[in-house]
Amino acid sequence: MRFVALFALLSLAACDGTSADDTDTGAGTDTSSDTGSDTASDMAGPSWANDVQPVLNDFCGSCHGGTSCPSGVCWLEDYAVLTGAASATVCAGSTIAECIPVRILDGSMPRNGACPPGSPGCMTQDEFDTLQAWVDAGAPNN
Numbered sequence: 001m002r003f004v005a006l007f008a009l010l011s012l013a014a015c016d017g018t019s020a021d022d023t024d025t026g027a028g029t030d031t032s033s034d035t036g037s038d039t040a041s042d043m044a045g046p047s048w049a050n051d052v053q054p055v056l057n058d059f060c061g062s063c064h065g066g067t068s069c070p071s072g073v074c075w076l077e078d079y080a081v082l083t084g085a086a087s088a089t090v091c092a093g094s095t096i097a098e099c100i101p102v103r104i105l106d107g108s109m110p111r112n113g114a115c116p117p118g119s120p121g122c123m124t125q126d127e128f129d130t131l132q133a134w135v136d137a138g139a140p141n142n
């Protein structure tokens with residue numbers, strides 16, 4: 001599942017970034033698009049629906065998705081909630097979207113045990129970077 005998402009991301013980057021390939025004279029610049037960790041984020045930016053929500057669904061959906069949404073924590077099905085203010089306890093002054101990477105990094109989410117990106121059973125560093133890039137882009141509903 002994660003590999004599929006990553007592949008989709010890379011494919012997206014390739015589509016967006018190398019549209020000149022057809023007319024390329026083979027000057028050797030093509031490979032540069034594969035070297036960085038920038039993937040789609042420098043092109044169109046990560047997509048909420050395609051890149052971010054699936055990762056959060058995998059690792060956070062047991063509590064933040066579904067039909068029971070205690071105190072508004074069910075943001076996986078309701079994008080509008082993400083743009084609202086996070087509770088003051090941890091992320092005062094932030095939106096809930098901005099609070100997502102904060103709570104992953106401080107180890108308070110997922111709530112059933114810290115899960116640092118890149119650790120076994122947790123989201124990969126690439127997945128976290130995608131999530132962070134989406135937040136940095138203003139958490140668009142794209």
Ligand code: HEC
Pocket residue numbers: 056059060061062063064071073085086087088091096099100101103104109110111112
């Ligand atoms: C075991 C259940 C559970 C899991 C899994 C879980 N959460 Fe939470 N989350 C909660 C509860 C309960 C709250 C409300 C209390 C709090 O803020 O600690 C919450 C609150 C939050 C908030 C703050 C909302 C606000 O209004 O301030 C964020 C952000 C958040 N979670 C992100 C995540 C992310 C990201 C993941 C996945 C990596 C995750 N959570 C996984 C139970 C969970």
